[in-house]
Amino acid sequence: MNSLVAEKKKFTQYQVLLWVGIGSIIMAFAGLTSAYIVKKSQANWLDFDLPSVFWVSTVVILVSSFTMQMAAKKHKEGQQNQFKGFMTVTTILGISFLMLQVQGFMALEANNIALTGPRSNSAGSFLLVITGFHMLHMLAGVIALLIIAIKAPKKGESVSLVSTYWHFVDVLWIYLFVFLNWIG
Amino acid sequence: MSHEATLHGHELHEHHDTFLTKYVFSQDHKMIAKQFLITGMVWAVLGGLMSVLFRLQLGYPDASFPWLESILGKWAKGGQITPEAYYALVTTHGTVLVFFVLTAGLSGTFANFLIPLQVGARDMASPFMNMLSYWFFLAASVVMLSSMFVETGPFSGGWTAYPPLSALGDASPGSKTGMDLWIIAMALFVVSSLLGGLNYIATILNMRTKGMSMTRLPLTIWALFFTAVLGVLSFPVLLSGLILLIFDRNFGTSFYLSDIFVNGVGALSNEGGSAILYQHLFWFLGHPEVYIILLPAMGMVSEIMSINSRKPIFGYMAMLGSLFAIAALAFLVWAHHMFVTGLNPFLGSIFVLLTLLIAVPSAIKVFNWLTTLWRGNIRFTPAMLFAIGFVSLFISGGLTGIWLGNAALDIHLHDTYFVIAHFHIVMGVASMFGMFAGVYHWFPKMYGRYLNNSLGYIHFWVTMAGAYLIFWPMHYEGLAGMPRRYFDFSIWESFKQFAELNRFISTVSMIVFAVQILFLINFFYSIFKGRKVTTTNPWEANTLEWTTPINPGHGNWPGEIPEVHRWAYDYGKDGKDFIPQDVPVGADESSH
16 A cells, blocks of 8 residues: 555654554553652652562563564574574563562562552552553563564564564663662 | 546455445444444433433422333432432543543544545555554443443442542442443543554654645644644553552552541551542543543634635644644643642642643634634535534633633632533533534545535534523533532522523523434434535545545545645635645745
8 A cells, every 4th residue: 555655754654653652651651650759759658679589580671672682683684593593582581571570579578568458558559550560561572572483574574663662661661670769 | 627537447445345344344444434433423322311311300300200210210219310320420421421422433533534535545554453443442332331231330420530439349339340340441442542543643644645744734634643642642641540540449559548437338448548649640631631622623623614714724833833732731731620639839820820821822723713714705514603613612611711720719610510611611512513513524525425404504503502501501500609510409598599590401401412313313314315425526625535536445546646736725826716735836826
């Protein structure tokens, strides 16, 4: 259908869709983190340190961004086998990140910081909701990774789109990690 | 016209559609637009009927109508609506009209229909996502509808769903299953809006035909663009607020709930939650939502006024700038809904200032509409009448906005009928007029037939007079302190003076509702039996949708997409009545 459009566009429509969608996701997290700040300024706020496992998950997601970038590069160079290899590593790292986050929640509960239920403080609940909502976006990313790792499309922009999204959820986590540790 | 020759040539995108792919799982933006329109109309009828029912209670608080019991059963024991049913009706009326009719029904219909046709694209950026957008909307509709048939009734704590009524299952009958379904329906609705909005933005930015620069876009498209931007930036925040609400309801967290005492339950075990926090999150969507409803109507009114005045729109760039200003200010005024929540008065004064600033772009728009009409060669089609009616309502309702935007006055007027009068006129009825204007104007493009004009005139005049007769008196009731959301006023000595007025308002609302049924008859009769459109450009308009065949197929243009050489408003230029956008600029012509 687009062949009739004579001018060459700077961005494809899928890139625009993705970037506007990213803007929309940013607003959802901006909403949650501002609610966090408002709530923190009120009474009954429980201060606690993040369990160290969140540091591990942060390193894991950073490495996965790097392997994703390598995969995209190999894809551009047409080296399908190496592309598949890096995609597999990225997917495994993504799944590990999700599991480590759950570990983090369990560490908090073990330290007697309830995330839900009548004993919970909204400080812990916020951590669960914000981190959990981020995990949902990571999960969508993992599914996308799996699809392109298996389909391994030779042409098309799907690899670069998924790569952009993956970097985005990575940066989003870095923001949340910094926010939960030092800002909020 | 030069296109006439190619019209009956081969249709580029004539697939062999089955009934399912053509009418149900369609990916054609024009069919999706019609799906949004018809679903929105179903909701408009249901939502309107609800208002008639609760107006019946407000107008005749002592009367008994046995037929009510036969329809509503236990919700109208003894022929009188119960207080629970009254609140359920008010809440559902608000939710449905704001979101399902004036958001999905309005921008869902016209963004889908007009964006590809007016920017010169064969379809949306992602037709598949566009189809999903409708199906999420339909799913939201089904869930919302089903909430009315559960044992404990639908949610009944107002369309804003403030906690604790929304957060605590034991707070009211409607707070139980009804509220669960309300949240699910709204979450589905947010997804639908986001999928739609992303598509509208990507299509406008990326799929314009050759020569269609951003400043050659018709104002309809600009308005729909800002609407979509508002939607994708504000709906996610509502979703965040709803997620926290779900946790409070189901997982015992304390975001919004604190250790309040509830009759029959005792003190809650929650600690330190803040109900005000929800209000901030809600109104951060809630205020832009007002403009999500209003901007599409503004865009269509601009377009219809210019065409039917046979004059260029006055101040195109000013119109564009004021749309931008309104969209930007929309994000900075949410706390004016919260002046009486104990908001810091200094903060309040900033929100007063920002709120009153909206008067500037609004006044620019009104000025430009009036100057577009000035000395125009006006064609009073039903669409044009509704467009002029929109401007009238926007002025009347906008002026009372200046009252309510003032924190000091708001202390007296908050939660009174004055507020109801204000937002129904400026946002509800005005946008509905924009929607009617759009339907009358683009019906020939949608169905290849005209709506009946005589019925259209009756529809307009009764609705126009009715809108003022219903809502004008409410200003006085509100100034006298009559609070909104009350089931029965007859026990207060001070409000007895309004008993007759309330009966009058209720009677008018029933007449206005009856006239909408007339419109429905006109609509469905005309789809099948209306006068056929015989020319591709019946309104002699400049925009690209009128260069397509009378009944365009999937892909819109049988041949190449026309190239654009000028803006959309060359009416009455160089002695010519109109020059469509795809006509090249002549040598002796001052180009635009």
